[in-house]
Amino acid sequence: MTPNESSRSFFARNQFLIYRLFSLSGLIPVGAFLVVHLLTNASVLGGAASFQSRVDMIHGLGPLLVPVEWAFIFLPMLFHATVGFMIIGGGLPNVGSYPYVGNIRYTLQRATGMIAFAFIIWHVLQLHWMGEPLGGGRFDPHHATSSAAEVVAPLAISLLYAIGVLSTVFHFANGLWTQGITWGLWTSPQAMRRANYLSIAVGTLLAAAGLGAIGGLRGTDTAAARAVETRMDDQRRLLEGQPPSPLSGTPAPGRPVPGRDSGAEDAIDLRSGSDLVPLLIPEPAGAVAPTTGPAPLSGN
């Protein structure tokens, strides 16, 4: 179009494509990850064992987990956030002069995007092993429920998580609706209204899942959950032919490096296989508090 095509920056020349990729990345993979993440977390309502088995499934990726995380979660998220901040910088919210619902949503979309960005950085550093140097990295994938429950135990942390989760969910659900307009999926005002109901339903479901997970963690008996998790961990080690983990009620802060190299040599407290076989039967749902199972183990 413009005569001096080559003098325009890469961003200027490809603005349309970049903005469309930004829009797409909000749904795939970032939004899809959010849905999986919140629904996985909500499984904590089914008991420590139920959440733990899902976490084990994810960590079953083993050495692939890190590249998968970066390719499908962190990098797309950073791309979405970078372009998102550029978009925010280019706009001039005027909700004071034009307090229409759509305009309020426009403003909230930007506000929740920024809250979500700050929240996600905090959340990742606090739980993901990358945050260990900063005193975070508190999520232990072999003790998923108990380690997460300890993190959200202070009421203030739970409230911050609730704000972060609700902002993220609003941003995703509202983004779903605007995305349908951007790509031309729903075009008439009637279709937009119907699509709005859809996005409200998705948002409500995800908000319930997210808040449910926080509530579920807060209601967890941490010691009992830890016992369940330790037993599951031992089973897993047994199946993988590794020695069981050092037994104790103390949390093993730190490396959630999947199984392989964490079998410390000093933990040679091998028990007979027959002892463990019955434990392969899955724990009934909601079994958060059985103190009978792990009692002989922690007796030492």
Add this chain to the structure above:
Amino acid sequence: MSTKHNGPATASTPPSTGAAGGEPAPHDSGDHLALPRTIDVRVLRQDAPGQESYWERHAVAWEPNMNVISVLQKIAAGARAQDGRQVAPVAWDCNCLEEVCGSCTMLINGRTRMACSALVDRLVEEHPDGIELRPMLKFPVVRDLVVDRRRLFRSLERVKAWVPVDGFYDHGAGPRISPEEQEDAYPLSTCMSCGCCLEACPQFTRIETVRRDGETEEAFEQRRTAAFDRGFIGAHAISQAVLFNGHPIGKLIADERMEAVTDQGGIQMCGNAQNCVAVCPKSIPLTRSIARAGRAATMWAIRKIFDR
């Protein structure tokens, strides 16, 4: 302030009062009891481009059936601020006075709308403490309430908002357009380039280019147009692109319009605040146009990437 004579040409013709000329005050004591005898009008003035703006108050005698244009005409006729000081008449743009030309857009009590269809009695009902008039924020001020809406028209040029029928040959009768298509297109054709959609849009931000010392008129214009072409085209231009891409002859250059609609500052700048459709004086379904253009842009991009 220089003491000029009474206001310009508009001074002595009070409009729209019809046959009931010269009533000093409302005589019916019914529903209109609450209406004031004088209206406090606050105008944000600016003497020239780039200068400081300042507020000025005017007391305007109430008459039946006033609109904001007739208020401005009375201000021009009096050319005195509320404190009695003689001032230059407030400048504003208007033409048709029936909401079809699109030239009298301004911020009335903080919202963008046409001055001609802003009826004073309604305004006073909503804001009993008076009327506030400001120039549009998204365009450079020429003087007082007059703004330079060149960019709005540049956007229409960018998307080629016309049917290309120039030439000497007789092409015969054009293709038929079904009544359904006509009904679909007609609302879009009522756009009067008033700029309300742009004024209310949080994604459409002001571009004001200032002429440099020693810069030729041509160089300045080129630089200004280049600045416009980096900015958002706006809802009105997207809607016109949809209108002409739906026209059987207009669609002959549909690809050129899609190229413009997806160029820098194109449809991707839309943030879906949907203020445009909320403030449009002609109730044009602008968000439907934007979504349709979005769909067309999706298909266009797929074609452009995969068909070459």
